[in-house]
Amino acid sequence: MFPMNAALDLLQSVFGYPSFRGQQQAVVEHLAEGGDALVLMPTGGGKSLCYQIPALMRQGTGIVVSPLIALMQDQVDALREAGVAAAFLNSSLGADEQREVERQLLAGELNLLYVAPERLLTPRFLGQLERTEVALFAIDEAHCVSQWGHDFRPEYRELAILHQRFPAVPRIALTATADPRTREEIVERLSLQDARQFVSSFDRPNIGYRVGLRHNAKRQLGEFLQGHAGESGIVYCLSRRKVDDTAAWLAEMGVEALPYHAGLDAATRMKNQQRFLREDGVVMVATVAFGMGIDKPDVRFVAHLDLPRSIEGYYQETGRAGRDGLPAEAWMIYGLSDVVTMSQMIAQSESADERKRVERQKLESLLAYAEATGCRRELLLGAFGETYPGPCGHCDNCIAPPPTWDATVPAQKALSAVYRTGQRFGSGHVIDVLRGEETERVLALDHHRLSTFGIGAEMDEKQWRSVFRQLLAAGLLEADAEGYGTLRLTAASRSVLSGGRQVKLREDARPERASRRRRDSKLAANDKSRGSSLGIESWEQDLWDALRALRTQLAKQQGVPPYVVFHDATLLAMLRAMPANEDELAGVSGVGEAKLRRYGRDFLAVINAPA
Numbered sequence: 001m002f003p004m005n006a007a008l009d010l011l012q013s014v015f016g017y018p019s020f021r022g023q024q025q026a027v028v029e030h031l032a033e034g035g036d037a038l039v040l041m042p043t044g045g046g047k048s049l050c051y052q053i054p055a056l057m058r059q060g061t062g063i064v065v066s067p068l069i070a071l072m073q074d075q076v077d078a079l080r081e082a083g084v085a086a087a088f089l090n091s092s093l094g095a096d097e098q099r100e101v102e103r104q105l106l107a108g109e110l111n112l113l114y115v116a117p118e119r120l121l122t123p124r125f126l127g128q129l130e131r132t133e134v135a136l137f138a139i140d141e142a143h144c145v146s147q148w149g150h151d152f153r154p155e156y157r158e159l160a161i162l163h164q165r166f167p168a169v170p171r172i173a174l175t176a177t178a179d180p181r182t183r184e185e186i187v188e189r190l191s192l193q194d195a196r197q198f199v200s201s202f203d204r205p206n207i208g209y210r211v212g213l214r215h216n217a218k219r220q221l222g223e224f225l226q227g228h229a230g231e232s233g234i235v236y237c238l239s240r241r242k243v244d245d246t247a248a249w250l251a252e253m254g255v256e257a258l259p260y261h262a263g264l265d266a267a268t269r270m271k272n273q274q275r276f277l278r279e280d281g282v283v284m285v286a287t288v289a290f291g292m293g294i295d296k297p298d299v300r301f302v303a304h305l306d307l308p309r310s311i312e313g314y315y316q317e318t319g320r321a322g323r324d325g326l327p328a329e330a331w332m333i334y335g336l337s338d339v340v341t342m343s344q345m346i347a348q349s350e351s352a353d354e355r356k357r358v359e360r361q362k363l364e365s366l367l368a369y370a371e372a373t374g375c376r377r378e379l380l381l382g383a384f385g386e387t388y389p390g391p392c393g394h395c396d397n398c399i400a401p402p403p404t405w406d407a408t409v410p411a412q413k414a415l416s417a418v419y420r421t422g423q424r425f426g427s428g429h430v431i432d433v434l435r436g437e438e439t440e441r442v443l444a445l446d447h448h449r450l451s452t453f454g455i456g457a458e459m460d461e462k463q464w465r466s467v468f469r470q471l472l473a474a475g476l477l478e479a480d481a482e483g484y485g486t487l488r489l490t491a492a493s494r495s496v497l498s499g500g501r502q503v504k505l506r507e508d509a510r511p512e513r514a515s516r517r518r519r520d521s522k523l524a525a526n527d528k529s530r531g532s533s534l535g536i537e538s539w540e541q542d543l544w545d546a547l548r549a550l551r552t553q554l555a556k557q558q559g560v561p562p563y564v565v566f567h568d569a570t571l572l573a574m575l576r577a578m579p580a581n582e583d584e585l586a587g588v589s590g591v592g593e594a595k596l597r598r599y600g601r602d603f604l605a606v607i608n609a610p611a
């Protein structure tokens, strides 16, 4: 139906990219030919092109449903920069502006129109759509239909109406949420049973993962930031007070740091967010309230000063780093006091008991991740049901394997205590038995008469908890699905009990040990050899700064964020390619025809200025 290379032509001429990534081309072709699609791709995977290009290939306007009003403006700006006729409709527009967009829609002048779901669902707008040609419907952030997710939006559930009212228009739903339960719900709620599913790996190969114990948060953060001077990043803290405190401290240290949390007034929040988006090198110190829908491509690091709530949350938050595919870092420090705080927060919340149990289990798996000795990427992807053929060579545990001790004997004791108590209890009770505590429950159940009673008195409760978490993470124990925390043996447990399998636990989970300091210095040495995230060499620094300054100046003139003009990845490609003329500049990834015309001369002048 379409010339073989129509999609590729558009990719190159409009967006300036030489080739498709991953499954993009398959999705684009499927949609261009009228098929429905469900696309699961990690953040930064390149979801937008999956509907933008088919919208340009097909007759009519592509309608994009997005829950994030704040983002529409940037997306539309970026498309217009690339020469695409794009607009948005949401409550931020005045009446005249809205009427003008509607006129353009009805006149068939738009390639793409972004709308908020509540707007799309009005009878008036649906009626207008019936009077125009619709190229496709793209439902972005499709996980918003799911109540299990964190971003539930009731209006999303009504989007099934699109299928009924416009059966001939292809639909594409996109999300970066990997969990299978959410995926099923999207299919069901949006009537996408016949849609082809395009599931990508959720790996983020350009992100390096690092987790450590917190001993002096400010000093540790300061050292970490030395490797990220002048770069944009997010620092997550659990409480508002800690956000304010940390932001103020960083500002004193000369870092461009701003606070963001729900306790600040809306105007301040907005102002800080705008600066983060529009200036180079701002560090946002924030609670989890910040980040949903932040599309900034050049966030070079995400730091956690406290434990997040779950692996899903952690993966989503760290996923905000490095959307542009350039090197980025996910760094976290945590303390056992976090566990106490989080447990209290869960216990005191208004949630139903079932929900609290689930939250407790999520916290446990996150701790198991934090204390893991193996490849972190393997564990993270495993949590989303993906088998990663690790080790990755790009996380702290791969770079500097943590010192471990042989915990086979304690593991055997733990497993046999689980077995002797009938596989009916959580770790708390089993630890009491191991440590020989004559609690009321132990006595009532006669567990002080068991052969395992008191066989683990040599370790304290904290150490035992860590042993149990590691056993769970390694699949040597399993918890009940209902979330009561009841532990059972698994098929793999036998090999440990029979002495056929060794269990290793990390030694640095105990504070202040010489081995930990040795490891820290090994990691630090690794950082030094790496220089800055993007590997700008000292002799390139002046040109790099000049390119960024020109970009900022052009962006300011047009009132758009700098990355709408060119991404870091594109500036970096210019720096390395040193194009001498427009032809050579056109060959740089990210320079499409419209941008070449608009900015080519300015950038060439900077690149070729006599030094």
Ligand code: ADP
Binding pocket: 017, 018, 019, 020, 021, 024, 041, 042, 043, 044, 045, 046, 047, 048, 049, 297, 323, 324, 567, 589
């Ligand atoms: P997502 O919505 O999946 O998080 P985006 O659509 O925002 O990802 O794309 C992430 C980044 O990758 C953007 O900077 C985009 O311009 C870039 N990108 C997408 N596809 C390609 C490609 N084929 N070649 C080069 N860069 C691409």
Ligand code: ZN
Binding pocket: 374, 375, 376, 377, 378, 390, 391, 392, 393, 394, 395, 396, 397, 398
């Ligand atoms: Zn690894």
